[in-house]
Amino acid sequence: MNGTFFEPAFRYVYVEDRAAGLPQTRRILAKLPQAHVIPIRHYKDVFNRSRQDITAQSRSLALILADEPDPRVYPGAPVCQNFGNDAFYYTSTVMNCVYDCEYCYLKGMYPSANLVIFTDQSRTFAEVDRLLARGPVYLCISYDTDLAAIEPLTGFLREWYAFAQDRPGLTIEIRTKCANQALLSTLPVLSDVIWAFTLSPEKVAQRFEKKAPELERRLAAARYAASRHIPLRLCFDPMLRFPGWEEEYRKLAQMVRDELDPEQVRDISIGTFRISTQYLGQMRARQPESPLAQYPYTVCGGVASYGAKSAEMTAYMAGLLDGWMSRDRMFFWNEREE
Amino acid sequence: MIAVFTALYPEAEPLLLELRRRGIQMKRLPSGSLTAWRSKDDRYMLAVTGSGEIAAAIATAQLLTQFPADFAVNFGTAAGSDPAASCFRICKITEETTGRDFYPGMVWAAPFAERALVTVPHPAAAPAGTVSPSLPCLTDMEGAGFFQAAARFLSTDKIVLLKAVSDAGETAALTPDRLRAICAAVAAGVTDCLTGLSEAVDAYRAEEETIEEPALMAKAEADLNGSEAMRLRLHRILCWQALSGEDLRKLVRKLYEDGSLPAGSKKKGKEVLEQLERDIL
Structure with a gap:
């Protein structure tokens, strides 16, 4: 569809009254000189409006800058991989993602496609310090968004690096599909800050991850991260089931084996698509034409997944990587962990 | 409008x-x-x-x-x-x-x-x-x-x-x-x-991609002779097939040709559904 029907992304920036005076808000606005600022009382007045057209919004994202009095740190959800860490938390300082992946749970979780940025991270940092006083913390900071993709706008990763560098016991995962090597080149290397690249077969990336960098660029970024000795994780998660999936994942595994040195990869994560039934219901209503949303999933304990086929798929993927990486560095999500 | x-x-x-x-x-x-x-x-x-x-x-x-x-x-x-x-x-x-x-x-x-x-x-x-x-x-x-x-x-x-x-x-x-x-x-x-x-x-x-052959799907779902849950499950399988670019007409025709449809009973319909899931999902 012709892009001229839509306003360009971030043409409109809604700014909460209490966030308007924050230096972080002003810093972000300074990077968007063309944006038109609309003052709002509370981010939910815009973000939580009923009957929003998420499909149309995803073609013309608006930005909402907000301030949240409560820290945005939460315990990890059962459908998320904890990589053997008990104190597993995630932060949500940004809601929604600039990449428009068709299978993303965010499409079922939020009533809007617009991006909310809680500009002041200090309360979140303070909460992480409180958690660290109790023991080591494993923290995913890029779950409900892709922080790397919007780093030029927010500068949040730099703030996290500054925070993490003198906090032993804190391990951070940055989950991303971003292929910005310039960003990787300017951030320090910290042994407990892991870059986790989500890799999908080319066919999946083209069809279902339309706004994300193509597979080749993601692999190149991962290779660059490895060359800088940045702790590197590869995520084959979510694996999707579609006609011919075995061949597509075989090709993906072969590319990874050809292009990356396993000694430079900390670990890998393998998991099949799963989503809460509540979010799936929303996704089906909002994306009636999506084969991923319409797949007849198996429901168990409030989670929709490929059921017994999940184990078959993860075993298949692990088999493709056997001999390249040892099983003790492979982490799996399967039905048993639910 | x-x-x-x-x-x-x-x-x-x-x-x-x-x-x-x-x-x-x-x-x-x-x-x-x-x-x-x-x-x-x-x-x-x-x-x-x-x-x-x-x-x-x-x-x-x-x-x-x-x-x-x-x-x-x-x-x-x-x-x-x-x-x-x-x-x-x-x-x-x-x-x-x-x-x-x-x-x-x-x-x-x-x-x-x-x-x-x-x-x-x-x-x-x-x-x-x-x-x-x-x-x-x-x-x-x-x-x-x-x-x-x-x-x-x-x-x-x-x-x-x-x-x-x-x-x-x-x-x-x-x-x-x-x-x-x-x-x-x-x-x-x-x-x-x-x-x-x-x-x-x-x-x-x-x-917008649209699912073709809604009448064909409706007929197959009715001929499954099953519960509403079974009908919905068949509907999703057929939707997924159509949206994935598979030939829906061919798939449904095969179900009729091999005698799977119309299913004579709810029990037979359940068997057809399970077989279909084994074959294509």
């Missing part, structure tokens, strides 16, 4: 003339409680609501109940300190009587600058001022009522408000001829915007 609502006839007339000038014939609907016109190709509808929030809300709801629309557009005049006959798109509406704010979606491109709007219950004696230094305010008597009614029928991203500045609070000078002249001055730009929305609707529809 793009449904356009104006408060007064002098605001609607220039749009009617502009649409006609562009070859779009607008036909008056049979007389009733609503003064409205519909284009022969069903692309546009124009209604006069009467002035005030309640009148605007009632007419908007009445028309959208009768005629489902793709977009609802409120066009009319408003008081403001901008030059007369300048036209703006509204990005924020405040209902003065309740203090509530409403936000029309700003997704679709429109060739107008933005203003906030305050809806008041009486003709404005003075412009409302500014929401912020970068966002001056206009004042009208319908916007909030129109928006609340339209939002019952449409996504807030498909509600658009366009306001032409008529005065700076000198309501005594507002005659029908004056309103007509102001709306005529902006009618071409507003009609361009309406045309753009209509083209966007066409493009949006053309882009």
Whole structure:
């Protein structure tokens, strides 16, 4: 569809009254000189409006800058991989993602496609310090968004690096599909800050991850991260089931084996698509034409997944990587962990 | 269809003339409680609501109940300190009587600058001022009522408000001829915007992938002879197949050829469903 029907992304920036005076808000606005600022009382007045057209919004994202009095740190959800860490938390300082992946749970979780940025991270940092006083913390900071993709706008990763560098016991995962090597080149290397690249077969990336960098660029970024000795994780998660999936994942595994040195990869994560039934219901209503949303999933304990086929798929993927990486560095999500 | 609502006839007339000038014939609907016109190709509808929030809300709801629309557009005049006959798109509406704010979606491109709007219950004696230094305010008597009614029928991203500045609070000078002249001055730009929305609707529809053969699917689902849950599961399997680019006709034909369908009993239907899942999922 012709892009001229839509306003360009971030043409409109809604700014909460209490966030308007924050230096972080002003810093972000300074990077968007063309944006038109609309003052709002509370981010939910815009973000939580009923009957929003998420499909149309995803073609013309608006930005909402907000301030949240409560820290945005939460315990990890059962459908998320904890990589053997008990104190597993995630932060949500940004809601929604600039990449428009068709299978993303965010499409079922939020009533809007617009991006909310809680500009002041200090309360979140303070909460992480409180958690660290109790023991080591494993923290995913890029779950409900892709922080790397919007780093030029927010500068949040730099703030996290500054925070993490003198906090032993804190391990951070940055989950991303971003292929910005310039960003990787300017951030320090910290042994407990892991870059986790989500890799999908080319066919999946083209069809279902339309706004994300193509597979080749993601692999190149991962290779660059490895060359800088940045702790590197590869995520084959979510694996999707579609006609011919075995061949597509075989090709993906072969590319990874050809292009990356396993000694430079900390670990890998393998998991099949799963989503809460509540979010799936929303996704089906909002994306009636999506084969991923319409797949007849198996429901168990409030989670929709490929059921017994999940184990078959993860075993298949692990088999493709056997001999390249040892099983003790492979982490799996399967039905048993639910 | 793009449904356009104006408060007064002098605001609607220039749009009617502009649409006609562009070859779009607008036909008056049979007389009733609503003064409205519909284009022969069903692309546009124009209604006069009467002035005030309640009148605007009632007419908007009445028309959208009768005629489902793709977009609802409120066009009319408003008081403001901008030059007369300048036209703006509204990005924020405040209902003065309740203090509530409403936000029309700003997704679709429109060739107008933005203003906030305050809806008041009486003709404005003075412009409302500014929401912020970068966002001056206009004042009208319908916007909030129109928006609340339209939002019952449409996504807030498909509600658009366009306001032409008529005065700076000198309501005594507002005659029908004056309103007509102001709306005529902006009618071409507003009609361009309406045309753009209509083209966007066409493009949006053309882009949507649709599942072919709904009758074929319905027949297969009925012939499964199962429970509603089984029917729904078969429906999802067939949808997934069709949307994945597989040949649905071939798949369903095979089910009939090998005797799987029609299933003679619920038990047989369950077996067919399980076999299908084993084969293709």
